Amino acid sequence: DTEVTQTPKHLVMGMTNKKSLKCEQHMGHRAMYWYKQKAKKPPELMFVYSYEKLSINESVPSRFSPECPNSSLLNLHLHALQPEDSALYLCASRPVGAGNTIYFGEGSWLTVV
Amino acid sequence: GENVEQHPSTLSVQEGDSAVIKCTYSDSASNYFPWYKQELGKRPQLIIDIRSNVGEKKDQRIAVTLNKTAKHFSLHITETQPEDSAVYFCAASKGIQGAQKLVFGQGTRLTINP
Numbered sequence: 001d002t003e004v005t006q007t008p009k010h011l012v013m014g015m016t017n018k019k020s021l022k023c024e025q026h027m028g029h030r031a032m033y034w035y036k037q038k039a040k041k042p043p044e045l046m047f048v049y050s051y052e053k054l055s056i057n058e059s060v061p062s063r064f065s066p067e068c069p070n071s072s073l074l075n076l077h078l079h080a081l082q083p084e085d086s087a088l089y090l091c092a093s094r095p096v097g098a099g100n101t102i103y104f105g106e107g108s109w110l111t112v113v
Numbered sequence: 114g115e116n117v118e119q120h121p122s123t124l125s126v127q128e129g130d131s132a133v134i135k136c137t138y139s140d141s142a143s144n145y146f147p148w149y150k151q152e153l154g155k156r157p158q159l160i161i162d163i164r165s166n167v168g169e170k171k172d173q174r175i176a177v178t179l180n181k182t183a184k185h186f187s188l189h190i191t192e193t194q195p196e197d198s199a200v201y202f203c204a205a206s207k208g209i210q211g212a213q214k215l216v217f218g219q220g221t222r223l224t225i226n227p
Binding site: 031033040041042043044045048049050055056090094096100101102103104105106107 | 209
């Protein structure tokens, strides 16, 4: 099983809403990532969790709040987003260790209205 | 931090010809260099990768070369087919605080003309 599963696939939310994106993998990977991708741009790193601990936060605004409840799950809590936050949010996972492949999920398409 | 430059931004080739995409990176500590293919509306898919202790790797029609001294690496696709049309991203990665941080180039939109 080389799948990283993300839900929901599409999400439309208002600027005052609170919603969450979810990511799950059962490959035993201990590093999990959130990336944001705008149209015609490369994925941009947001957060990295290693062994369920936040190890990298790329100065992401606090309206994005990551959570790693266990080694298989990664959430991204969204609150008071702006229309410019509309993008594809990609979750990824990787076995810990140098030079290992990162596997991306299908992504969650977020539209903020 | 790491900076990855990718060229060209768009590339159009005739079916059956070869395509070459080039990337340079800035951080000599980077040790892993994957290439991803992304079709419209889909996730990035790993197509080939190379580690810093290897100079070249080939997988059927796809090959990657790495020059650590010059800090550049290239993707070569031979006998191109229409299904090779997509956006290709190079990336460079190194370990930071127990995790690998992957930094992407800006992407190359490859179009294969029948």
